[in-house]
Amino acid sequence: MSARSHARHVVDQFGAQASAYVTSAVHAAGADLDRIGVLLRARPGAKVLDLGCGGGHVAFTAAAAGAAVTAYDLSAEMLAAVSAEASRRGLDRIETRQGGAETLPFPDAIFDAVLTRYSAHHWRDVPAALAEARRVLRADGLLVVSDIVAPEDPLLDTHLQAVELLRDPSHVRDYRVSEWRALLEAAGFEPGAVMASRPRMDFASWIARMRTPEIHVAAIRALQAAAPAEVTAHFGIEADGSFLLDAALIEATPRLGR
Numbered sequence: 073m074s075a076r077s078h079a080r081h082v083v084d085q086f087g088a089q090a091s092a093y094v095t096s097a098v099h100a101a102g103a104d105l106d107r108i109g110v111l112l113r114a115r116p117g118a119k120v121l122d123l124g125c126g127g128g129h130v131a132f133t134a135a136a137a138g139a140a141v142t143a144y145d146l147s148a149e150m151l152a153a154v155s156a157e158a159s160r161r162g163l164d165r166i167e168t169r170q171g172g173a174e175t176l177p178f179p180d181a182i183f184d185a186v187l188t189r190y191s192a193h194h195w196r197d198v199p200a201a202l203a204e205a206r207r208v209l210r211a212d213g214l215l216v217v218s219d220i221v222a223p224e225d226p227l228l229d230t231h232l233q234a235v236e237l238l239r240d241p242s243h244v245r246d247y248r249v250s251e252w253r254a255l256l257e258a259a260g261f262e263p264g265a266v267m268a269s270r271p272r273m274d275f276a277s278w279i280a281r282m283r284t285p286e287i288h289v290a291a292i293r294a295l296q297a298a299a300p301a302e303v304t305a306h307f308g309i310e311a312d313g314s315f316l317l318d319a320a321l322i323e324a325t326p327r328l329g330r
Contacts, residue, residue, distance in 0.1 A: 103269055104218040104321040105133045108187060111214060111323070112137035118184035123205060124173055124191025128154030128166075134187065135163040142183075143168045144176070173201035178208045185209075189218040193236070193246045202259035211326055215261060218321040222246040223306065231303045232317075234295055238288045239279060249320055261324040268320050275313030 108130060112118055118139045122131040125143035131154060134141045143154050143166055151168040158166040171177055173188075174197045186205045195201050205215055220236075222229040222245070229248065236243040247255070249266060256263045279289055296309050303309070308316040 102271070104189065104267065104319070105129060107267055107321055108189075108216060108218075109133050109137045111216065112139050112185065115139075115184055115214070119182065121176075121178070121183045121186045121205075121208065123176075123186055123188040123201070124194070125154055125168075126150060126189075126191060128157055130187050130189045131166050132158065132161060132163060134185075135165045139165070139185070141166045142178075144171060144173075146170065146172050174204060175200075176204045176208055180207055181210045183208050183210065183213060185214045185216065187216045187218075189216075190220065192217060192219045194242050194244055196244060198247070198255055199259060202255055202261070206260045206326060209326060211328075213326060215256075215324040215326075216321060217252065217256075217324070219319065220246045221252070221318050221320045222248045223318060224248050224250060225302075225306075227300065228303060228306050231295065231299060231307070235292045238292050238295075239284045240282045249322070252320070252322055256322070256324045257327075260327050262327045264323040264325060266320055266322050268318070270316045271319055272308075272316055273314060275310075275315070278314075 112120065112134050116138055118134075120131075120134045120139040120141045122128070122134065122141055122143045125131050125145045127150065128143055131141045131143040135158070143151065145151050145154075145168075148170055151170055154166070155168055158164075169177065173191070173195050186209050188205075192198060192201070209215060222232050232246055233243075236246060253263045279292075284292075293313055296304075296313060296315075299307075299309065306316075
């Protein structure tokens with residue numbers, strides 16, 4: 073049996089489930105989307121890149137705030153679903169482009185804002201992707217990263233990465249906020265405000281979105297059942313497997329003089 077590349081894993085995992093991500097209640101709303109809308113309304117007519125757009129919720133929010141948006145993703149099926157939903161909503165300032173986060177097909181300094189939400193934990197090379205984001209962003213631009221983050225405690229971190237990988241083989245890593253700060257600084261950004269949240273994952277819909285095989289579902293439930301009290305308490309693991317995640321929206325600006 074030949075092994076699939078990581079990029080193939082991502083495309084296979086998400087392409088077939090594109091419509092599920094467009095309609096997902098977890099992805100379609102949140103304080104982070106509200107914050108993105110506020111930030112873009114302060115930049116009238118901004119040219120925006122939604123990097124790893126997934127179901128397009130950032131693109132829809134940005135377009136509704138008056139931005140011209142390029143929705144960019146590795147999955148052609150996701151992009152088709154985003155285009156269809158944008159048309160349904162009457163959002164005519166969204167275009168789509170296909171490709172990976174680590175190599176962007178755009179000129180230098182073309183975007184006023186680069187936004188990414190619930191995507192970076194799938195990227196094979198986050199430093200390369202952030203370097204590309206820095207390259208295509210104008211000097212007075214804004215980067216917003218919103219993603220699931222790992223707790224700083226290694227015990228909690230390890231549990232999170234294990235269940236994420238069992239659920240989805242395209243998972244790479246949920247980074248800690250401290251890791252994000254270091255990654256952003258290394259890529260030439262000045263990290264700014266951080267907004268934390270704790271979304272609840274309904275276990276049944278969480279595994280259904282990824283079509284997680286039953287053997288992996290059983291392994292996740294076994295890990296939850298055997299978890300130390302500190303893990304159970306932090307993640308608020310419920311009887312049916314539902315639990316809380318840590319998420320963060322991090323704002324960053326290009327560091328001057330780089």
